[in-house]
Structure formats: structure tokens, C-alpha cells
Amino acid sequence: xxxxxxxxxxxxxxxxxxxxxIVFISALIGILSIGIISAxxxxxxxxxxxxxxxxxxxxxxxxxxxxxxxxFENNQYLKGLGFNSKFKRQNILIILMIIFxxxxxxxxxxxxxxxxxxxxxxxxxxxxxSMKQMEEKAKLLTEGFLKMDNIGDLLFNLxxxxxxxxxxxxxxxxxxxxxxxxxxxxxxxxxxLITSFIFSAIHMQFFGFLPRFFLGMVLGYLxxxxxxxxxxxxxxxxxxxxxxxxxxxxxxxxxxTDISQLEKTEISMIQATFFLIIVxxxxxxxxxxxxxETA
Numbered sequence: 001x002x003x004x005x006x007x008x009x010x011x012x013x014x015x016x017x018x019x020x021x022i023v024f025i026s027a028l029i030g031i032l033s034i035g036i037i038s039a040x041x042x043x044x045x046x047x048x049x050x051x052x053x054x055x056x057x058x059x060x061x062x063x064x065x066x067x068x069x070x071x072f073e074n075n076q077y078l079k080g081l082g083f084n085s086k087f088k089r090q091n092i093l094i095i096l097m098i099i100f101x102x103x104x105x106x107x108x109x110x111x112x113x114x115x116x117x118x119x120x121x122x123x124x125x126x127x128x129x130s131m132k133q134m135e136e137k138a139k140l141l142t143e144g145f146l147k148m149d150n151i152g153d154l155l156f157n158l159x160x161x162x163x164x165x166x167x168x169x170x171x172x173x174x175x176x177x178x179x180x181x182x183x184x185x186x187x188x189x190x191x192x193l194i195t196s197f198i199f200s201a202i203h204m205q206f207f208g209f210l211p212r213f214f215l216g217m218v219l220g221y222l223x224x225x226x227x228x229x230x231x232x233x234x235x236x237x238x239x240x241x242x243x244x245x246x247x248x249x250x251x252x253x254x255x256x257t258d259i260s261q262l263e264k265t266e267i268s269m270i271q272a273t274f275f276l277i278i279v280x281x282x283x284x285x286x287x288x289x290x291x292x293e294t295a
Contacts, residue, residue, distance in 0.1 A: 003071070004072075005074065007069070007072045008073060013184055015069075015180060016177070016180040016181070016184065018069070018072075019065065019066075019069045019177075022065045022068055022069055023061065023065045023172075026061065026064050027060055027061050029060060030057055030059070030060025030061060033060070034052075034056050047144040047145060050141065050144075051145065054145075054160060055160060059164075061168075062164075062165075062168030062169050062172045063164075063167065063168040063171065065172065065176075066081055066168075066175050066176050067081075067171070081175035081176065081229055082175050082179070082223065082228060082229035083228070084227065084228040084229070084230065085230075086228075087228050087231065088289055088290065091226065092234065094285055094286045094289070095234055095235045095286075097278075097282045098218060098222075098235065098279055098282045098283060098286070099235055101275050101278045101279050102275075103242075104267050104275045105214060105267075105276055105279065106214060107267050108269075108271075108272040109211040110207075110208065110211050111266060113209055113210040117131070117206070131206045131207070132207075134204070135205065135207045145161065146161075146244065146247045148248045154244070157244050158241055158244055161243075161244055162237050162241040162244060163237060165240060166234075166236035166237035167233055169236065170233045173199045174195070174219060174220060174232050175223075175229050178192060178195040181195060182224075192216075192217060192221060193217070195220055196213050196216030196217045196219075197216075199212065199213070200212035200213040200216055215236075215239060218235065218279070218283070219236060221287075222235055222286065225283075225287040225291075226286070226290040226293050227290070227293040228293065
């Protein structure tokens with residue numbers, strides 16, 4: 001049975017529904033393939049096993065479904081998702097600037113996120129307490145994942161936390177969901193907004209919702225204005241790799257700075273506005289350079 005391009009003549013709404021079905025089936029196979037490995041998801045003593053589970057789940061949820069969907073829709077694996085080997089070199093420099101100047105905005109979004117949660121704590125205390133427990137659990141797992149004693153640990157974490165999510169999540173969210181929503185809604189900006197919301201919500205980390213939503217918006221426009229999925233992949237990788245490197249340097253005794261103290265540095269609204277203007281300027285520059293390549 002030839003399955004190449006079988007979705008080609010389906011409506012965009014139907015294609016999106018079929019993609020969700022592929023994700024569901026692939027995720028189920030992924031769960032079965034690891035046998036719901038005996039490790040308790042909250043057991044920080046078995047980090048190596050949890051890292052393997054993380055890789056398998058990422059492959060079955062974020063990598064296999066987009067590739068299969070693209071094959072069924074376009075008879076292609078990569079090009080149908082937006083991969084293009086031709087891109088302007090100056091894009092890389094602009095992306096570096098965007099990610100670099102976005103870091104204070106990510107910190108500011110985190111502050112707003114925490115302020116909002118604190119403001120509603122009295123109204124839904126049980127819900128907030130449950131969210132805090134989930135966040136604490138996620139924090140312990142993240143700290144376990146990011147504990148690096150040597151260069152080998154650093155390289156493996158770059159693969160696990162930077163390379164795989166950058167490729168998989170961008171194929172999933174920008175390569176499929178954003179493109180389908182844009183075609184359905186006929187409005188790229190609303191499509192980017194909704195995709196960013198889903199991108200942040202699916203991580204199930206409520207205390208980091210706004211920062212991840214902001215990042216999703218940036219990645220969405222990088223894809224939309226260039227038409228090349230490699231651009232948000234590179235940006236996503238740089239963002240995640242930067243966080244990993246900042247965690248590794250104190251472990252390797254390359255710097256004496258306590259990264260946890262940097263996270264507590266408060267950003268004022270004026271400072272956030274200043275950095276936002278810079279980021280918007282570079283996004284505008286990026287748009288002008290790629291004005292003939294809109295996806």
C-alpha cells in the first residue's frame with residue numbers, strides 16, 4: 001500500500017486533526033516501547049534512566065509524527081516541514097542578537113508570571129499549591145539533569161536538552177502546527193500566537209508559562225519571516241545551549257558566579273522596554289532581509 005502523499009487533497013483542518021491522531025498513536029507506541037520504565041518519574045536518583053526516557057519520549061512525540069505527517073502530506077520528510085539548506089548568513093548573526101537581548105525579557109516574563117500566580121493564590125490555594133509541588137518536582141529533575149561533572153556530561157546534555165528539543169519541537173510546533181493554523185485561520189499572527197500558547201502549555205510548567213510563550217512568539221516569527229525551519233531551530237538551540245553552558249561553568253569551576261543568584265536579579269519595566277525595542281529592531285531587520293521568503 002502506497003502511503004506517499006495520501007493527505008495531499010485533504011482540507012487543512014482535516015490534516016491538522018490527522019496530525020493530532022498521528023501524535024497520539026506515536027506517543028502511545030513510545031510509552032509501550034519503554035514499558036513505562038520502572039523508574040518513578042520523581043526519582044532523582046536514577047537520572048541516567050530518566051534521560052533515556054526523555055530521549056525516547058521526545059523522538060516518539062516530537063520527531064516521528066512531523067516526519068510521518070510530512071511524508072503523508074507532501075511525499076517528503078524534511079522539505080515539506082520547511083527545511084531549506086539555502087539561507088542568508090547574516091540571519092545567524094541577527095538570531096544571535098535576538099536571543100542574547102531576549103534573555104532579560106525572559107527574566108522579566110518570569111517575574112510577571114510569578115507575580116500573577118502570587119496574586120491569585122488566595123482565590124485558588126489548592127490549585128496553586130498543586131502547581132507549586134509540580135514545579136518543585138520539575139526543578140529537582142532539572143537540577144539532576146543539569147548536574148555535569150565533566151565535558152562528557154556537558155556534551156550529552158547539549159544533545160538531550162538543546163539539539164533534540166530544538167529539532168523536534170520546531171518540526172512539531174512551527175513546521176506543522178503553525179503552518180496548518182496559518183492556512184486555516186488565514187492570519188499568520190494569530191497562528192503564531194496560538195502555536196506559542198500551545199508550545200508553552202504543553203510543557204506543563206506553569207511558573208515558566210510566560211517566558212516560554214515569549215520564546216515561542218520569537219521562534220514563530222523567525223520561521224514566518226524566513227520560511228526556513230532551520231532558523232527557529234538554530235535560535236532554539238542557542239537559547240537552550242546558553243542555559244546549559246551557564247550551568248556547566250560553575251560546575252567546571254570556570255566562573256565563580258552563582259547562577260541561581262543571577263536568576264533572582266530583577267528587571268524593571270523600563271529595562272524590559274529597552275530590551276524589547278532592541279529585539280523588535282532585530283526582528284524587523286530579519287524581516288527585511290528575508291522579505292521574499294515568508295512562510
